[in-house]
Amino acid sequence: MSAEDFSILLLTLRVAAVSTLLILPLGIGAAWLLSRWKGRGKVSVETFLSLPLVLPPTAVGLVLLEMLRRSGPVGRLLDRAGVEILFTWKAVVLATAVMSFPLLVRPARAALEEVDPRLIAIGRSLGRGGLDVFARVTLPLAWRGILAGTLLAFSRAFGEFGATILVAGNIPGRTQTLALAIFHRTQIGRDASAFRLVALTVVVAFAAVWTTEILQRRRSRRTGP
Amino acid sequence: MIELDFRLPLAPFTLNVSARLEGSSVAVLGPSGSGKTSLLEVIAGLRRGAVGRVALGGQVFLDSESGKFLRPEERRIGYVPQDSLLFPHLDAAENVRFGLKRGASEKTFAEAVSILEITSLLSRYPATLSGGERQRVALARAVATEPRLLLLDEPLAAVDVELKERILPYLLRVRDEKKIPFLYVTHNAGEAGVLAREALLLQEGRVRAIGRVEEVLRPAALSSADPDASFENVFAGMLEPIEPAGSTAYLRISDESRLLVPGPIGVVAGGRAAFGVSPDDVLVSTKALERSSVSARNVSPGEVIGLEPLGADTLARIFAEGVEWRANLTAAAVADLELSIGKRVWIAVKTHAFRRLR
Numbered sequence: 001m002s003a004e005d006f007s008i009l010l011l012t013l014r015v016a017a018v019s020t021l022l023i024l025p026l027g028i029g030a031a032w033l034l035s036r037w038k039g040r041g042k043v044s045v046e047t048f049l050s051l052p053l054v055l056p057p058t059a060v061g062l063v064l065l066e067m068l069r070r071s072g073p074v075g076r077l078l079d080r081a082g083v084e085i086l087f088t089w090k091a092v093v094l095a096t097a098v099m100s101f102p103l104l105v106r107p108a109r110a111a112l113e114e115v116d117p118r119l120i121a122i123g124r125s126l127g128r129g130g131l132d133v134f135a136r137v138t139l140p141l142a143w144r145g146i147l148a149g150t151l152l153a154f155s156r157a158f159g160e161f162g163a164t165i166l167v168a169g170n171i172p173g174r175t176q177t178l179a180l181a182i183f184h185r186t187q188i189g190r191d192a193s194a195f196r197l198v199a200l201t202v203v204v205a206f207a208a209v210w211t212t213e214i215l216q217r218r219r220s221r222r223t224g225p
Numbered sequence: 226m227i228e229l230d231f232r233l234p235l236a237p238f239t240l241n242v243s244a245r246l247e248g249s250s251v252a253v254l255g256p257s258g259s260g261k262t263s264l265l266e267v268i269a270g271l272r273r274g275a276v277g278r279v280a281l282g283g284q285v286f287l288d289s290e291s292g293k294f295l296r297p298e299e300r301r302i303g304y305v306p307q308d309s310l311l312f313p314h315l316d317a318a319e320n321v322r323f324g325l326k327r328g329a330s331e332k333t334f335a336e337a338v339s340i341l342e343i344t345s346l347l348s349r350y351p352a353t354l355s356g357g358e359r360q361r362v363a364l365a366r367a368v369a370t371e372p373r374l375l376l377l378d379e380p381l382a383a384v385d386v387e388l389k390e391r392i393l394p395y396l397l398r399v400r401d402e403k404k405i406p407f408l409y410v411t412h413n414a415g416e417a418g419v420l421a422r423e424a425l426l427l428q429e430g431r432v433r434a435i436g437r438v439e440e441v442l443r444p445a446a447l448s449s450a451d452p453d454a455s456f457e458n459v460f461a462g463m464l465e466p467i468e469p470a471g472s473t474a475y476l477r478i479s480d481e482s483r484l485l486v487p488g489p490i491g492v493v494a495g496g497r498a499a500f501g502v503s504p505d506d507v508l509v510s511t512k513a514l515e516r517s518s519v520s521a522r523n524v525s526p527g528e529v530i531g532l533e534p535l536g537a538d539t540l541a542r543i544f545a546e547g548v549e550w551r552a553n554l555t556a557a558a559v560a561d562l563e564l565s566i567g568k569r570v571w572i573a574v575k576t577h578a579f580r581r582l583r
Contacts, residue, residue: 121271124297126324
């Protein structure tokens with residue numbers, strides 16, 4: 001592995017980690033709300049949140065690009081605040097976060113739905129507040145599902161391409177992740193070095209998905225501690 | 226004092242409860258689906274949607290008029306559901322400690338553990354505990370929070386008779402030693418008679434009867450309201466061992482009366498105990514019975530004070546040995562014996578028909 005390969009791997013791991021950490025509280029919050037929401041509109045909200053799973057990544061990227069450009073609704077505000085996002089590593093984080101969000105929410109919601117609401121009620125009756133019960137009962141009982149979702153989201157962020165290239169470009173050393181570098185190297189005929197990056201991607205992705213599978217199996221088997 | 230005056234729409238009917246409960250121990254009876262659990266959940270604050278007023282000892286939990294709703298964690302109510310609902314990811318000790326306030330003394334924990342005798346269970350997880358053990362841990366968990374009121378939702382329904390006999394004493398210790406008042410949901414009139422001083426009878430969401438336990442638990446009223454109700458005879462008193470080996474003992478239930486009951490080994494003279502005997506095990510005779518002519522050791526003259534239909538049978542209420550007995554008789558037996566209120570009869574109960582409750 002060359003120094004350049006290592007630097008690309010490091011950048012990719014960093015943006016995938018930041019993106020995952022960014023969506024973690026939001027994703028758990030959304031999953032919890034969806035798991036408790038019984039009213040109308042739930043299916044519509046779930047469908048909307050799942051759209052990045054089925055839309056072409058480039059379509060999501062284009063929407064983000066329109067929102068973030070200086071004349072766009074979000075870009076105007078960011079410009080006023082002096083924050084620059086487009087074509088920086090922050091854009092990579094944002095694109096990967098949007099694309100991986102549903103992969104965190106869906107398993108986390110399923111895990112939270114499995115927590116018996118009466119256990120939560122008992123926790124409240126024992127004098128613990130809602131947040132305290134969430135931290136001490138709900139999260140520990142749902143952690144495997146949440147962790148599985150987190151690893152899936154990380155894997156998605158790690159390999160994201162379509163949305164990233166539209167909002168962050170393909171700038172070596174700044175926004176070029178493994179997926180973008182593989183594309184770039186095959187375009188310029190550096191197939192051998194592209195395959196080195198493919199191998200790196202496979203190792204990281206395999207480890208993440210394998211861990212997810214193991215955790216899911218344990219969750220379904222669990223009856224005790 | 227518990228003040229209840231609320232309405233809660235449920236699927237088949239509206240739970241409509243208006244009651245003032247004074248006692249330290251209240252039995253809540255009624256058929257399955259009559260709203261008993263919902264009543265407890267409204268008091269605990271676990272069920273939203275109730276309209277009206279709920280207060281305990283002057284503290285208002287719910288007042289729809291002023292829009293007040295005290296959150297469950299602020300009510301200091303200990304709730305023990307039928308299936309224990311221990312936290313599966315915590316061992317018994319962590320379950321009991323769950324509700325302890327920050328800075329709570331170790332004494333609070335130790336006391337709950339000691340009363341419920343769960344020291345040996347503390348390191349075990351709920352999945353490895355038996356039904357009775359889980360109930361004791363759940364009780365300890367609720368007691369350790371030093372609640373102002375305990376809500377017990379059929380805590381003995383899921384356990385067998387033997388375990389029931391073991392858990393009842395713990396409930397009595399919680400009531401008598403910790404001085405924690407409770408509402409106790411049960412179908413068993415005998416249990417209610419031992420544990421409760423007041424009773425509330427619910428039917429299809431409405432209060433059918435409320436008052437002193439012996440008034441509400443009258444068989445005719447209870448059996449028509451709650452088909453699942455049982456009418457065990459329950460007697461409490463002082464034990465007087467009569468054999469060193471402890472195979473039998475006297476249970477003194479008044480200055481004049483005592484019953485011969487099984488004497489568990491280790492009975493201490495003067496110790497309090499309660500025994501139950503099924504109405505099916507009380508034999509009734511219109512001819513004088515002598516101890517020398519029957520094997521039953523408890524033989525007494527008495528008087529029929531009530532004959533109440535109980536399904537196809539009749540529950541005869543007989544006053545003997547200074548207390549009321551209930552005997553379950555077939556219609557044919559009532560006809561053949563020509564039983565009527567005021568008639569003199571004899572009752573006979575075998576020593577081994579008594580089972581110890583505490």
